[in-house]
Amino acid sequence: xxxxxxxxxxxxxxxxxxxxxxxxxxxxxxxxxxxxxxxxxxxxxxxxxxxxxxxxxxxxxxxxxxxxxxxxxxxxxxxxxxxxxxxxxxxxxxxxxxxxxxxxxxxxxxxxxxxxxxxxxxx
Numbered sequence: 001x002x003x004x005x006x007x008x009x010x011x012x013x014x015x016x017x018x019x020x021x022x023x024x025x026x027x028x029x030x031x032x033x034x035x036x037x038x039x040x041x042x043x044x045x046x047x048x049x050x051x052x053x054x055x056x057x058x059x060x061x062x063x064x065x066x067x068x069x070x071x072x073x074x075x076x077x078x079x080x081x082x083x084x085x086x087x088x089x090x091x092x093x094x095x096x097x098x099x100x101x102x103x104x105x106x107x108x109x110x111x112x113x114x115x116x117x118x119x120x121x122x123x
Contacts, residue, residue, distance in 0.1 A: 011121065016080045018114055019052050020089040022107040023099060027091045030105025034090050036062060039098040040069065048075040048100040050111050054083035057097045066098060075100075076115045 011019070026032050033042045042048040043066070051070055057063045070077040080086055083095035090099045104111045 011078050011080075011118070015078065015114060015117055015121075018110060019050065019078045019080060020085060022050065022104075022110040022114060023052055023086075023089040023101060024091075025107035025110065026101045026103065026105050027089070028105070030101065030103035030107060032090060033100045033102055034092060035096055036066075036098045039100040040066070042100040042102050043069050043073050043075045046073055046075075047102045048073075049104055050101045050114060051075055051077040051098065052086060052089075052101075053077060053079050053098045054086045054096070055079045055081055056083055063097050076118050078114065078118055 023032060033039050033048075039048070039051055039053075043051060048070075051066065053063055053066055067077060069075075083097055086099060087094050087096040090096055101107065101111060
């Protein structure tokens, strides 16, 4: 499946794996918000430390506003290839389109590293 047109930059696979790993750690030791609605609320409230979005969402209009909203609210975001992988990392049995890490927990160093690398990729 080709990447959606609103995905302006693509994170290396290694960074995508780190984002999913950070999500799993934050799920267990911090706090995450699962699903598009919850992720959107955390971005709007300015509490999203990292937003992870799946590229393979159909129709893409469901998530295409997220990068702009993240940019407006200075919330770092990263796209990963699969909503199934994203759902698994978030600890839910269903595929999910977006998840936000709101409290890092033990994933703090990993999240900080990902956010720094994302900033470098987007310049």
